[in-house]
Amino acid sequence: MAQRGDLMTARADIRVLDATIRDGGLVNNFNFSDEFVNALYRTNVKAGVDYMEFGYKASKELFDVNKFGKWKFCDEADIRSIVGDNNSDMKIAVMADVGRCDYKNDILPKKDSVIDMIRVATYVHQMPAALEMIEDAKAKGYEVVCNIMAISTAKESDLDQALLMVAQSSADGIYIVDSYGSLYPEQIRAISDKYMEVADKYDKYIGMHAHNNQQLAFANTIEATARGVSYLDATMMSIGRSAGNCAMELLISFLKNPKYNIFPVLKFIEEHMLPLKQNGLVWGYDIPYLLTGRLNQHPSSAIDYMKQQRCDYTEFYTDLLEK
Amino acid sequence: MAQRGDLMTARADIRVLDATIRDGGLVNNFNFSDEFVNALYRTNVKAGVDYMEFGYKASKELFDVNKFGKWKFCDEADIRSIVGDNNSDMKIAVMADVGRCDYKNDILPKKDSVIDMIRVATYVHQMPAALEMIEDAKAKGYEVVCNIMAISTAKESDLDQALLMVAQSSADGIYIVDSYGSLYPEQIRAISDKYMEVADKYDKYIGMHAHNNQQLAFANTIEATARGVSYLDATMMSIGRSAGNCAMELLISFLKNPKYNIFPVLKFIEEHMLPLKQNGLVWGYDIPYLLTGRLNQHPSSAIDYMKQQRCDYTEFYTDLLEK
Numbered sequence: 353m354a355q356r357g358d359l360m361t362a363r364a365d366i367r368v369l370d371a372t373i374r375d376g377g378l379v380n381n382f383n384f385s386d387e388f389v390n391a392l393y394r395t396n397v398k399a400g401v402d403y404m405e406f407g408y409k410a411s412k413e414l415f416d417v418n419k420f421g422k423w424k425f426c427d428e429a430d431i432r433s434i435v436g437d438n439n440s441d442m443k444i445a446v447m448a449d450v451g452r453c454d455y456k457n458d459i460l461p462k463k464d465s466v467i468d469m470i471r472v473a474t475y476v477h478q479m480p481a482a483l484e485m486i487e488d489a490k491a492k493g494y495e496v497v498c499n500i501m502a503i504s505t506a507k508e509s510d511l512d513q514a515l516l517m518v519a520q521s522s523a524d525g526i527y528i529v530d531s532y533g534s535l536y537p538e539q540i541r542a543i544s545d546k547y548m549e550v551a552d553k554y555d556k557y558i559g560m561h562a563h564n565n566q567q568l569a570f571a572n573t574i575e576a577t578a579r580g581v582s583y584l585d586a587t588m589m590s591i592g593r594s595a596g597n598c599a600m601e602l603l604i605s606f607l608k609n610p611k612y613n614i615f616p617v618l619k620f621i622e623e624h625m626l627p628l629k630q631n632g633l634v635w636g637y638d639i640p641y642l643l644t645g646r647l648n649q650h651p652s653s654a655i656d657y658m659k660q661q662r663c664d665y666t667e668f669y670t671d672l673l674e675k
Numbered sequence: 676m677a678q679r680g681d682l683m684t685a686r687a688d689i690r691v692l693d694a695t696i697r698d699g700g701l702v703n704n705f706n707f708s709d710e711f712v713n714a715l716y717r718t719n720v721k722a723g724v725d726y727m728e729f730g731y732k733a734s735k736e737l738f739d740v741n742k743f744g745k746w747k748f749c750d751e752a753d754i755r756s757i758v759g760d761n762n763s764d765m766k767i768a769v770m771a772d773v774g775r776c777d778y779k780n781d782i783l784p785k786k787d788s789v790i791d792m793i794r795v796a797t798y799v800h801q802m803p804a805a806l807e808m809i810e811d812a813k814a815k816g817y818e819v820v821c822n823i824m825a826i827s828t829a830k831e832s833d834l835d836q837a838l839l840m841v842a843q844s845s846a847d848g849i850y851i852v853d854s855y856g857s858l859y860p861e862q863i864r865a866i867s868d869k870y871m872e873v874a875d876k877y878d879k880y881i882g883m884h885a886h887n888n889q890q891l892a893f894a895n896t897i898e899a900t901a902r903g904v905s906y907l908d909a910t911m912m913s914i915g916r917s918a919g920n921c922a923m924e925l926l927i928s929f930l931k932n933p934k935y936n937i938f939p940v941l942k943f944i945e946e947h948m949l950p951l952k953q954n955g956l957v958w959g960y961d962i963p964y965l966l967t968g969r970l971n972q973h974p975s976s977a978i979d980y981m982k983q984q985r986c987d988y989t990e991f992y993t994d995l996l997e998k
Contacts, residue, residue, distance in 0.1 A: 358861075359859060359861060359862065536897065536929070537860060537894055537898060538681075538682060538897075538901060539682065566925055566928075566929075567887075567890050567892075567894070567922070567925060568893065568894055569890075570889065570890050570891065570894075571860055571890070571893075571895075572894075574859065574860070574861075575860060578861060599890070601962060602889055602890060602965060605889075605966075605969045606889075606969075614992070615989060618962065618988040618989045618992055619988075619989050621962065622986055622987060622988050622989060626986055639924060639941065639944065642924060642925060642928065643928075646928045646929075663945055663949055664945060665941040665942075665944060665945050666938060666941045666942050666945060669937070669938065669941055
């Protein structure tokens, strides 16, 4: 595939999605204050962000509402308490995990909701369930994307088939998801080309959701962009599970479209992200996450290790190699 | 130019250079303990690192020896106190800055020195002086490389001429140096192709020295590698001026040659780098460095700002835009 766009011009098809609450919620069980979410919404609108993901539509049968903040469930009333009728150019997104969402009841018809986009997150082995969710959301009137997760551990032939299944569905877009932060730019370019081929044939767009285990989240995001990927996930100060995501401040400062504005992002970081760090919330690149990323493993063992505030990296590495 | 190598195989021409003491010395005025430098030397040998840079050969006329640690000057006796006759496969390098080095006196004939490589660091406007230093070091018997600094602010026509001047000198290699951490992988690939064309024509090798202002030091290093660049600078835990360099732990875990070993690197970080951080030494990616990198400016204003422990990023950004 040819390169699309260059470093001097703006691409009209680029969309930035802020996943701060959703992926960041995995760090603090979604316990963000209303003030924080309110300020983030207003920041994103000012910064030119195109979509703001509020959290998950998680099943209240499976998950105890008393054990998580409200953004794990994203009730319509809770989103409206922040955005009202969302009189802005920014769209509202939520994520629905296959097998963890009572989507038939909990996702309302679009006409009754301020939500614009449903992001269906799935593993390759769950594709039939994902397709039912995609068609349900589409029939209800939403923009729908499918995030195929953990592709670095999927068989390539399975991934190819999953990709074709989404391509032939009603989904509007498909996301490349580097769940373990294990992929190098060279691989991301090849994967982007593969997804873009499907996109061009079936009239979908492609998105990129990166993790920073090897300090490659931003690099992988802009490399995917150069191959034609257009929906770009980022989070404030890269907050997100384990090593976090592509940092919004890096992405916004990279993009050339004058609609994007770094200033409100810096202000939000100064006023709202630094206090999270100061209060002890831990995320972002660190050696244990590098090691799970490099070994193409789920970061859960690194997260447990970091919670114990251990620094015996050699012990941790030896343990990983035993797995 | 074509890609060289791939993600599955090892390239025999790759050389890793540890710049921990030299670039890290810019953070602590070269005040590393003998124990630290000793442990680093032994770590690098075990990890398969090819070159260890001990510091600068700075002029004692220009710089007060009482104001800096000894690795700003790299006296022969001081290096030998760590490495003896260096009975290892690893080579010893030092950096000599144009205009700040009494190279005629302070760089001994190779037969009297345990140093193997002289790295001449120059700006494009200093090329005639750099060439004299290159020829002096070569005549004395050293492997010589030339680091052309701050290329992101040089005129491209000047850089092309500087490159040709080094190409026609006795230097063995030429380094791409992203001094301000302002370059994106797409630019690094184009620059690498330009340097590799010279390398192939004049039988030189090309190196990469990256900075992490935009979290791209590792990405830019491996992208340069894929275009044929073979000498790769890294530092332990990325220690170096402002946002630091390409992290050794990332680079060593990426390279496929079985000679490279991550384990001693992790041990060194655990035992020697974490204490530096705990004792208050500050380096590595942070918002102010991102902003100077993005604006293609020297990081000095960000370094001053960080020393004041300020977090009013919006004020700092406004100040930068006034410049």
